[in-house]
Amino acid sequence: MYAPADLIDDRPGEGVFRVHRAIFDDPGIFELEMQHIFAGGWVFLGLSSQARAAHDFFTTTIGRVPILVMRDESGALGAFVNTCPHKGARIAQTMQGNTALHVCAYHSWSFDSAGRNKGIKWKKAGCYEEAFDKDCHDLARLPAFDEYRGFLFGSLAANVMPLREHLGEVTKLLDLVADQSEEGIELIPGGVVFTFEGNWKLQLENCSDAYHFTSAHPSYLNILKKRKDSPDAAAPRSFWENSQPWSEEAKGVAGGSYSFANGHVLNWGLMEIADTMPLFERAGPLAARIGEEARNWMFNMRNLTIFPNLQIAENASSQLRVIRPLSANRTEMRTWCIGPKGESAAARRQRIRQYEDFFNPSGMATPDDTTSYENCQRGHTSRVQPWLQGYGRGMGASREGGNIFSDKIGMTPARNVLADAQLCDETLYHAYYREWLRRMQKACT
Ligand code: FES
Numbered sequence: 545m546y547a548p549a550d551l552i553d554d555r556p557g558e559g560v561f562r563v564h565r566a567i568f569d570d571p572g573i574f575e576l577e578m579q580h581i582f583a584g585g586w587v588f589l590g591l592s593s594q595a596r597a598a599h600d601f602f603t604t605t606i607g608r609v610p611i612l613v614m615r616d617e618s619g620a621l622g623a624f625v626n627t628c629p630h631k632g633a634r635i636a637q638t639m640q641g642n643t644a645l646h647v648c649a650y651h652s653w654s655f656d657s658a659g660r661n662k663g664i665k666w667k668k669a670g671c672y673e674e675a676f677d678k679d680c681h682d683l684a685r686l687p688a689f690d691e692y693r694g695f696l697f698g699s700l701a702a703n704v705m706p707l708r709e710h711l712g713e714v715t716k717l718l719d720l721v722a723d724q725s726e727e728g729i730e731l732i733p734g735g736v737v738f739t740f741e742g743n744w745k746l747q748l749e750n751c752s753d754a755y756h757f758t759s760a761h762p763s764y765l766n767i768l769k770k771r772k773d774s775p776d777a778a779a780p781r782s783f784w785e786n787s788q789p790w791s792e793e794a795k796g797v798a799g800g801s802y803s804f805a806n807g808h809v810l811n812w813g814l815m816e817i818a819d820t821m822p823l824f825e826r827a828g829p830l831a832a833r834i835g836e837e838a839r840n841w842m843f844n845m846r847n848l849t850i851f852p853n854l855q856i857a858e859n860a861s862s863q864l865r866v867i868r869p870l871s872a873n874r875t876e877m878r879t880w881c882i883g884p885k886g887e888s889a890a891a892r893r894q895r896i897r898q899y900e901d902f903f904n905p906s907g908m909a910t911p912d913d914t915t916s917y918e919n920c921q922r923g924h925t926s927r928v929q930p931w932l933q934g935y936g937r938g939m940g941a942s943r944e945g946g947n948i949f950s951d952k953i954g955m956t957p958a959r960n961v962l963a964d965a966q967l968c969d970e971t972l973y974h975a976y977y978r979e980w981l982r983r984m985q986k987a988c989t
């Protein structure tokens with residue numbers, strides 16, 4: 545039996561940060577994570593645009609707990625535990641839909657889109673006592689539910705810090721997503737759900753892992769090269785075509801990373817504004833609306849993680865990922881291409897083609913990543929060499945606070961690394977595991 549503190553070796557003064565393999569496959573640790581990381585704090589639920597009209601709903605989870613988010617008759621969004629007060633059956637069984645009345649499939653109790661109980665089958669004949677009538681038969685609302693610019697978060701615990709405080713400086717990075725259209729962003733139809741035989745934190749880390757890109761994705765890179773050498777009019781032009789200029793301003797910087805309070809991180813790369821990017825058609829109006837610096841940042845490659853379960857990858861195309869842990873060694877991913885509402889048909893087509901190239905189980909990169917997670921999970925069964933060495937790159941380059949690039953959008957991270965093309969910082973994982981330990985220890989006391 546491991547205690548959470550046994551699994552992180554964090555000695556910054558000595559230049560040491562190591563993670564124990566058991567963090568990825570110990571069932572006892574997984575149970576604690578469900579309780580204290582997922583049930584004990586803010587978790588991303590979805591976008592408000594997933595329930596635009598009255599009575600629209602979508603389902604998700606907080607850890608293993610089923611959640612139902614609905615827009616009621618008056619237009620207000622509500623988030624509920626997706627379980628019947630009668631005998632506990634899941635009420636909504638599809639990922640999304642529209643209904644003014646949810647009828648439980650087990651004994652037909654019914655609920656409106658505000659979660660109010662509207663009917664108890666054969667109630668009069670049920671010989672209920674008065675105490676039953678005094679009970680509330682409505683669906684249970686989440687103790688905490690809030691929104692930041694269309695990003696919906698909920699918590700099964702009431703005693704969480706305000707959402708704005710949980711997000712902190714990362715709101716400036718969510719703004720770079722939300723501001724891409726005056727109407728906000730949307731999930732593009734064609735979302736994909738898949739599972740892999742590995743721990744959820746392998747996905748958490750991979751989104752921030754610049755080091756694996758040229759090693760794990762040779763098929764994608766080779767095809768991009770072939771297309772460049774002999775252009776094929778039918779193939780999508782690569783997102784990367786005019787990518788990663790070295791910054792003259794910062795002498796050879798190609799990007800880097802930012803870590804924030806509460807476990808959020810960004811891995812990013814400098815990019816030029818190029819017509820290969822679907823957002824190109826908006827480059828001028830965006831600069832006028834949000835300023836040139838924020839606009840320029842929107843065109844940078846950005847992999848953002850909002851701890852513990854939301855990732856927005858704006859590289860190769862644009863993807864929103866929700867991580868759903870199933871067990872210590874099994875994870876479900878829900879992924880969508882995202883795009884600004886109202887973009888032109890040509891830009892949307894380009895975005896989707898670039899997306900299909902790279903993402904999805906049928907794309908050229910996602911299977912490389914999931915196969916690597918499964919290889920790691922198999923390797924983690926060993927305790928012969930228990931401490932992993934994948935957290936040391938960049939420790940000598942990590943600095944407190946922000947830098948000239950974060951200053952451009954008035955953002956103050958807790959730490960930053962400025963990297964050339966080969967540094968590929970690994971210190972941003974420290975933010976995940978420090979937050980992980982903080983919550984797990986709080987849980988244990
Ligand atoms: S469990 Fe829902 S009506 Fe019985």
Ligand SMILES: [Fe+2]
Pocket residue numbers: 750756757760761909913
């Ligand atoms: Fe990858």
